[in-house]
Amino acid sequence: MSLNNGPTQNISDSETNSLSDRLRNSGLRPTRQRLSLAHLLFSQGNRHVSAEALHDEAVVAGIPVSLATVYNTLHQFNEAGLLRAVAVESSKTYFDTNTSDHHHFFIENENCIVDVPASHITVTDLPSAPDGMEIARVDVIVRLRQKD
């Protein structure tokens, strides 16, 4: 059993250690909250979460953390390259735990993001960036809707 007081989830000591290292390597102190959130984010394969959703999850898992801290943490993880913010519709921000080069489906009436299967989608004929600018990233969003 780890030293965490509340959480009902199980985090092995070895996982805690590797998460700690990951945070430390990004210049972030491995605090209880950050470790717990990292566990929720990174131990379940690729995920696309909003701040609210992650906060709800944490509360359900018995992790004491405020919404403000969830926002802080998500942004810090994003800046550290542990996560990637995905822009779909400007109301809510989603964070993708898959930071490799890939694209997304967006299911319009469910407000749900899914990775496009790897190796699919090729973008060609990219125009060159205007003078003094460079291309930071190319995002492709394939918007899906219910047929009929």
Next chain:
Amino acid sequence: MSLNNGPTQNISDSETNSLSDRLRNSGLRPTRQRLSLAHLLFSQGNRHVSAEALHDEAVVAGIPVSLATVYNTLHQFNEAGLLRAVAVESSKTYFDTNTSDHHHFFIENENCIVDVPASHITVTDLPSAPDGMEIARVDVIVRLRQKD
């Protein structure tokens, strides 16, 4: 001179008539506000405006219109296909007067959207949509940042 009471802009009767028809064809009553906003939007080539910006423009042009009406109008135009909402990330929604199939540059520190020169960008290897779904649209956003 048209019957509009306030606006300092010049809208010819023939333009008013064609805008009227366009609105009517979309099932929208050609009211003073909608005509004036349509004029601002469609008489200056391709534009990418936010609700706030358009409202400011209208106020400067002497068009009496409330911000709420600008929001309503933009959404109605969007639904009618006269405009296209572009989602980037800045927490603000931009509306593009170019409704044809094309893509965008997004200049990161200026929060500014620019059309990618026509005929550029080809997307291939598109995965097929999951069962019961169809592709509504494919959006490509080329994010630019200042070099160095």
Next chain:
DNA sequence: ATTTGTGCAAATCGTTTGCATCTGA
């Protein structure tokens, strides 16, 4: 006359911030 649109101000939603308190190194 009836339906639809408009303005205003208040309400809402996602997100950020200020500040006192706590915690990890």
Next chain:
DNA sequence: TCAGATGCAAACGATTTGCACAAAT
């Protein structure tokens, strides 16, 4: 110890909504 993290509640900006009034057909 003490910089850095957290929680809370209040502040915020963009957008929406409710309702009385005005305008279009």
